[in-house]
Amino acid sequence: MKKLLIKFSSEITLKGLNRKNFEDALVKNIRERIGKEYTVQKGSGRLFIGDCSHELIDKVTKVFGVLSVAPADVVEKDIDKIGAAAVEQLKEIEGIKTFKVESKRADKNFPLNSMELSRKIGGIILRNIPDIRVDVHNPDVVVNVEIRDMAYVYSKEYKGVAGMPYRTSGKGVLLLSGGIDSPVAGYMMAKRGLEIISVYYHSHPYTSERAKEKVIDLAGKLAEYTGSMKLYVIPFTKIQMEIIEKCREDELTIIMRRFMMKIAEQIAINEGALSIITGESLGQVASQTLESMYVTNSGISMPVFRPLAGMDKVDIMDISRQIGTYDISILPYEDCCTIFVPKHPKTKPRLNDIEASEQALDKEGLIKEAIEGAEVINVQIGREE
Amino acid sequence: MKLVYFDNSATTRPHREVVKEVSDCMENYFGNPSSAHRLGLGAEKKMKQAREKVARLIGALPQEIIFTSGGSEANNTAIKGVITPGCHIITSKIEHPSVLRVLQKLEKSGYEVTYLSVDSRGIIKLEELENSIKDNTKLVTIMYVNNEIGSIQPVDKIVEIVRKKNKRVKVHIDAVQAAGKIPIDIKKLDVDLMSLSAHKIHGPKGVGALYVRKGIKLEPLILGGGQEWEVRSGTENLPGISGFGVAAEIISSNLNEKIEHVKGIKKHFIERLKEIDNIVINSPYDDNHIGNILNVSFEGVRGEVLLHALEDYNIFVSTGSACSSKKVSEKNYVLPSIGLKECHVEGAIRFSFSYINTVDEVDYTIEALKKSLSFLRRLKK
Structure with missing residues (x-):
């Protein structure tokens, strides 16, 4: 399953007690822009849409407050499945020589911490893709893994316009x-x-x-x-x-x-x-x-x-x-x-x-x-x- | 408010009969004229009728008419169809861009082009033409009637001079602004190629024709299925072509009366313009200028502004001058070429008539001009 994972401006994240208002405004603006046929789900510090079309990406990246969007593979919280998704994604990108894995563990019940998870996924990638190596400072591609209700794997992010949600400043x-x-x-x-x-x-x-x-x-x-x-x-x-x-x-x-x-x-x-x-x-x-x-x-x-x-x-x-x-x-x-x-x-x-x-x-x-x-x-x- | 359309040299309103014909063809004659079956044959017959009607407009044989997508394509086909590598071509400085642009590009690839100047009336100097013809001259391409000032070129004399000097030279006449506005007998004129357009005579847009004298072989621009005797491939635009036929038929009937009517409008207009100060008429009422184009410079206003002011009275006209004041002379090359001062180029308006216009519309326009000018000229300090 694929989902569009949306990150929003850090300014919104930092808004203390008003944060919910800004988040709600952002969700409302995204909904207005993409139409009723899609649903926008909230998840701690992220928003999700169940579709990754280019048209949708184009629309969402133009909503103020959106920092970036990424088409993510949503898989079970299982090392092998996460690894397989990561390998598939990297195979689709041409001409890459180096990568690194960045993990985020929102679900603290997951047995591995983020460092351990990154290391394991990195190992799977090295075993399955020839001639690729790890570069933690200047990688060609960053493979992101986020452990939430499910595991989200993404390696391509589209920059959004950032800023503050429209209509939140008068x-x-x-x-x-x-x-x-x-x-x-x-x-x-x-x-x-x-x-x-x-x-x-x-x-x-x-x-x-x-x-x-x-x-x-x-x-x-x-x-x-x-x-x-x-x-x-x-x-x-x-x-x-x-x-x-x-x-x-x-x-x-x-x-x-x-x-x-x-x-x-x-x-x-x-x-x-x-x-x-x-x-x-x-x-x-x-x-x-x-x-x-x-x-x-x-x-x-x-x-x-x-x-x-x-x-x-x-x-x-x-x-x-x-x-x-x-x-x-x-x-x-x-x-x-x-x-x-x-x-x-x-x-x-x-x-x-x-x-x-x-x-x-x-x-x-x-x-x-x-x-x-x-x-x-x-x-x-x-x-x- | 009544609509006064005085922009007939830009395009004309299609006749109701034309609209009906176009729609009838789309509904009932949708077959491909090349198809072997009955529907194809029906469409082919329609093509034949249209070709006869358009041929009749200029006194040509039906098989000498090649349908194109319009005047520009006809001009392009004529020029590119007859030239040989590196040859010499003669034209004038006041041609339509679909001639000038083609020639400017050819110059870059080794062709030689002579651009004849025009006198204050907008007419080429025959002597200059005669002196320009050389051994390697392949084509003389001249517009019959200029679209901005309505000057009529002496086509018969042009042909005479060309034939006398060099028999191998082909003469192409861009008659887009002339057909249906002056009687044309192509056999008497003895030209080799002539461009026509449907939408200037109340026909549909997107269709024109090139007259190609029998026996002349043209190199086609578009290759394909070999329609139009291999000169212009592509499935025929039957609705447009058939609409062109109807328009040509209507304008051909009582053409002289129509011409007289339009001349009357121009005469009356010029007469009434005497009531307005500080104007210059760039296309006088005489034999050297067509009756349906009246180009006037209004001092102290910009043509574009006056155009928009007239719009408020539902009067629609044209200006040759560009929007940005700095670039006037770049965009409009016709008016400067007859020696007009910059301020007169800037304030020029072209009124262009059709036989469906009336003298009443002129009177209404004069009143609107007076009101607009007194408002607009107030500003110039």
């Missing part, structure tokens, strides 16, 4: 554009257990329907990790036009950013969220200098998470490729609103100046109208529903 509103950074920022905070609600600012007719579709696709990609994603599409053209008409050209971007933050905060309040997430990286563009961030931040009172603030672009791109958003992000539709980029944006705006400029605008009215005009899309994994 809610946040993500400013999601079509670019490379913001999906990565959302991913990183979701990985810390934060439930993400996305907001996208749509400037029809300056940005096309395809740009919106692209953002929906990005939300769908993130949903592969979060299960689903609520996306607010905010009509933003009117606000931009008002700023262009009534404010200074070099202040356009910074005032626009302040509106985006304010609207995100209002959505957060409506959604019962307590934070905002942006993909800003310090110094990347004019609106991401410290002075600009200070000014964009000043209008709101919620914590703003900027998980990319200290990261270089190349590192952000690496994560973007790894989580599969990169190929969508680089589609060309986004730069359709170049018309709204001032030629020489202020890199060191001053809060007093900006606030004075904003006096010309009916801020509250514009924000209210934008939120009332929002289209709310519930994006499911990889698609819109």
Whole structure:
């Protein structure tokens, strides 16, 4: 019999009295992701699913809180049977020269301790596979044996995304554009257990329907990790036009950013969220200098998470490729609103100046109208529903 | 809201008769035309009828029509089918990518290609053509009507010059934007190869044809069961082909009336565009430009933005210019080649008509343009 053995993040294991809550959340998230046809069993410090398909492995490794998964042979607690399973597994792996056995004895009634068990299984392997030797420091393969209700043998582990179970750290509103950074920022905070609600600012007719579709696709990609994603599409053209008409050209971007933050905060309040997430990286563009961030931040009172603030672009791109958003992000539709980029944006705006400029605008009215005009899309994994 | 479809050079809405024919073929003529039994024969008859209808559209013989998967395949087949290693090919700078890309690739493998320039009307210079023809020239491939500015090439004169200079040169005409838009008598034109497409004349997508003058042997692109006289293997797309036949038949009937109607639309449109300031018409109403394409540059806006603004009025048009402002000249090579300034390339919109469009739709579009432009131009400081 084969079972998928799931290990979870050590952070969960260390959670003391709350540990059960985190474990339960993890189990619930896995169940949601893999569907009702599978059952998830709990066993001390491990979870098990009675199926090892590649599709299942792919899904489970993307659940936050999962450290790794391993397809395990489940056999009787008998040295010969455990040994036979280990030998079979090693025979299937090509080109290995060295191995070691690691045992874990959760069932303390088992007559051998873990050291003795490892030695015995190692002996069986050496006798049955020619030209293989033990290397305890740098083995090609680690054969794991866990003695529980049954014996679990596995020698191939798939890395999970780790982090904290989704929805165990409250809610946040993500400013999601079509670019490379913001999906990565959302991913990183979701990985810390934060439930993400996305907001996208749509400037029809300056940005096309395809740009919106692209953002929906990005939300769908993130949903592969979060299960689903609520996306607010905010009509933003009117606000931009008002700023262009009534404010200074070099202040356009910074005032626009302040509106985006304010609207995100209002959505957060409506959604019962307590934070905002942006993909800003310090110094990347004019609106991401410290002075600009200070000014964009000043209008709101919620914590703003900027998980990319200290990261270089190349590192952000690496994560973007790894989580599969990169190929969508680089589609060309986004730069359709170049018309709204001032030629020489202020890199060191001053809060007093900006606030004075904003006096010309009916801020509250514009924000209210934008939120009332929002289209709310519930994006499911990889698609819109 | 009424839907105004002015993007007929991109594709057309299939006629109801075409849709019916396609579906009827799928339901009732699913046999393989090559099968020996009655169902195969029925399908073969359908093929024959369609071939006759498409041939009639350009005055060809049925056996001179090779069905393909569309205009691009027809262009590819024509070019790759007649060339010999290292030969010289002549084309223009404003061809469709399914010609230009093929030739650019051939250049890399030792072929020689001459790209004729065009004048401000978008028409090649016959003198330049004449001077370009050499002993080893094997093919002249020129589009009849340009898809973006609607310029009509003088095909009869092109053929005359080619024949005079070098009798061994084959002439291929990409007539995807011309068939059903201007009367074509292929025997009078005396060309050797001509590409056609169904979906530009209210037929189905995924089907086109290549006219191959009787006696010309083409090297096939696709090898297999030897369908289409060994030139294009693969089980025939009977529903598509039969739908193409119906579309060709419909557009052929009273073609001159249809052409006059479309010209009337363009004339009226240009007349009413006088009410809008700061525009440049890139495809004037004259004999050198087709009646169904009207390309206009609107100063002070980006074509793409205007396109989306018109969408709000349920008006559908095209722009040649790309999304990213930096890459405009890379993506659009046609408009710069007739000498348009960058700002006019950026603000260009192509309205393309069909005979099923009306003058009322033009009036509606003019009003929408006025409203959109006053909104969009407000921004340019």
